[in-house]
Amino acid sequence: IFELQARGITPVIAHPERNHGFQKEPDRLYDFVASGCLTQITASSYLGVFGSEVEDFTQRIIDAGLGFVFASDAHNLKGRNFRMQKAFAKLEQHNGAEMVTWMQDNAKKIINGDDLEPSEYHHIKEKKKFWLFR
Template sequence: MADALAMARVAVDNGISHILVTPHHMDGKYTNHKADVIQRTAEFQAALDEAKIDLVVFPGQEVHITGDLMQAIKNDDVLFADETNRYLMLELPHSEVPEYTNQMIFELQAAGITPVIVHPERNHGIQKKPELLYDFVASGCLTQITASSYLGVFGSEVEDFTQRIIDAGLGFVFASDAHNLKGRNFRMQKAFAKLEQHNGAEMVTWMQDNAKKIINGDDLEPSEYHYVKEKKKFGLFR
């Protein structure tokens, strides 16, 4: 709990007032059942209040795509980003985009659920075929970009790809994706400062508003988007 409270203080110092807590679920390594996440989030909120840390936490999950997902939803073992069960934080495997992804997205949307695809910039399949991300958004999905990716923590290639995703209008919200106090900490202020420098203050406001609307289960404002542009190539000969 001491480490969690220390991270909470860093979050507040980064200008963060609300956090959607999203432990991994059903990814083959971690299973964090809905009831357990709700209980532990309530315990953490109580500890925050006792420590007088001005931070509100909401229970959530980062749900791995799996053939068992729809059954888990029916079994009431899945948490959404909002209380109306509209927005689902959906994680793809890092190595690829599974062949059944479009079918799963269709089934989720048929159930009134909007998938929010998390950290697409680090998915190897999307890196190789960025048009997949365009197709997901065109079908009604949203995306959540990791602030650390945008700031180069995962390397310059991921940083560049993240910027191109944002430039294409295919990045809807930032996530801290904070795991600890060292390597993967809160970097939201730096990410928004860079975003304002590269894409303007309106983009910052739009992404911040999107985050609030997802948490509240509201509609997002329509926006323009296009295919991710290819990386610029430099050479001695043209």
């Protein structure tokens, strides 16, 4: 990553929500963003296609300000469909229209080679645990 940044390239970490290392140690993702990396969240992950654990972690990444853009991850129409519209609708419901606009603007800036600044970001909150006693 240092070598890429030394060449003026901003690394974009693809689907960190599905990375077991980040799932086990979420502070590692924070450290990458703090060092200047961006992240690309898979829309299908956000919608629960890869299970509820990944869906929950994706929301926590977004809530921490560590998710910058959505990716379709649509390799083909049979297996991985294009779910961007549904992901943006869910994002608006959970995080507001400003977040949708911010993520869409980030995608345009990346495509155009423009710099983008992260919004406020912080460490990912631990997953809430519920205990049932009998």
